[in-house]
Amino acid sequence: MEFQWSAPQRAIASFRASLGRHLLWLAALAWSITPLQAADAPPIVIATASPAGVYHATGRTLCRLLDAPCVAQPSGGSAANLAALRAGEVTIALAQSDLQFQAVTGTGGFAEAGPDASLRSVMSLHGEPFTLVVRRDSGIDGFADLKGHAVNVGNPGSGQRGTMMTLLEAWGWTLDDFRPADELPADQQSLELCHGNIDAMVYTVGHPNPSVEQAVRLCNARLVDVTGPAVDRLVAETPYLARATIPAGLYGDDQPAVTTFGVRATLVASADTDPQAVHDIVAAVFNDLEAFKATHPAYADLTPERMIHDGLSAPLHEGAKRYYRERGWLPAETPSPDASEPATSTDPTQAPAADTATSG
Known part of the structure; x- marks a missing residue:
């Protein structure tokens, strides 16, 4: 007997067939459009x-603030970020101000690569005190006491490692003065301190910081001062370094204020980075700066004046300059920098001469 569909059944079957054809058409359309959009x-x-x-x-x-696809990519730190930016592997990078200076002048850890004439500043961000955290039973009361101890100096490519090497040079020490010098990344060092595998760890970072807090909470570690004649000379001779204080009470009621020195975190890009993308990032921050500052305690001291000057050795990116001019923070007639010249001045609107560079 031949099966006969009712009118409602025929209507449903027709709808399903039509829907299937439309879904196939939409899938084909999506397949053809998506690669173009991604490109x-x-x-x-x-x-x-x-x-x-x-x-x-x-x-x-920053990614949450942008109305565009964005990825915050973990990395080995400032030096690794600057190398990746130079190689065109990332769009934007965060880097310590001392490492930015070394990259643009081809000094310090960037001597072999040479000056990066394509490096451009976007903005300055939070301060990053050089932080020394020690076990309470280590007998370490300051940087001078580190000799002969097991110290984590940071993984190669990290900002903490770069600042540590700069300080060691000023102090007249090398990594051989530690027994041993460990190279752990920042997210591992606090547990190694607690396990007794290292006596001290250094970190160039904004505060409060979860890794430092973990060391204090889990193994009763403490923060100590980083002072002395070598630090005094370093701060006096180096434009991207300044004295810094870690406020009391950040890591417990008994934590005193800590005297040290530090750098600033900076946001950088390549001269080849799309000016509109850089403009959008800068606008996302400054159009509601108070909302941005509320996202982390380390941003508490940010002001537009500091953010467009402090710690910026490379010339400003065209996209950033366009926004700053729109806000009246830079004069409209500011000349574009000569991209063929490496920068050494702390004035981000100019490209200074390379012969003023000093080793970082």
């Missing part, structure tokens, strides 16, 4: 650092 608008990749630090939190905050 036209690749995601913004912001190189950060360890997930335990403020850099990664900053990258994630």
Whole structure:
């Protein structure tokens, strides 16, 4: 007997067939459009650092503010970020001001690579005190006491490692003065301190910081001062360094204020980075700066004046300059920098001469 569909059944079958054809058409359309869209608008990749630090939190905050595909990419730290930016592997990067200076002048850890004439500043961010955290039973009361101890100096490519090497040179020490010098990344060092595998760890970072807090909470570690004649000379002779204080009470009621020195976190790009993308990032921060500052305690002292000058050795990116001019923070007639010249001045609107560079 031949099966006969009712009118409602025929209508449902017809609808399903029509729906199937439309879904196939939409799938084909999506397949044909998506690659083109991806080619036209690749995601913004912001190189950060360890997930335990403020850099990664900053990258994630910037991505949330943008109305565009964006990825906050963990990395080995400032030096690794600057190398990736130079190689065209990332769109934007976070880097310490001392490492930015060395990259643009081809000094310090960037001597072999040479000056990066394509490096451009976007903005300055939070202060990053050089932080020394020690076991209470280590007998370490200051930087001078580190000799002969097991110290984590940071993984190669990290900002903390770069600042540590600068300080060691000023102090007249080398890594051989530690027994041993460990190279742990930032997200591992606090547990190694607690396990007794190292006596001290250094971290160039904004505060409060989860890794430092973990060391204090889990193994009763303490923060100590980093002072002395070598630090005095370093701060006096180096434009991107300044004295810094870690406020009392950040890591417990009994934690005193800590005297040290530090750098600033900076946001950088390549001269080849799309000016509109850079303009959008800057606008996302400054159009509601108070909302941005509320996302992390380390941003408390940010002001537009500091953010467009402090710690910026490379010339400003065209996209950033366009926004700053729109806000009246830079004169409209500011000349564009000569991209063929490396920068050494702290004036981000100019490209200074390379012969003023000093080793960082």
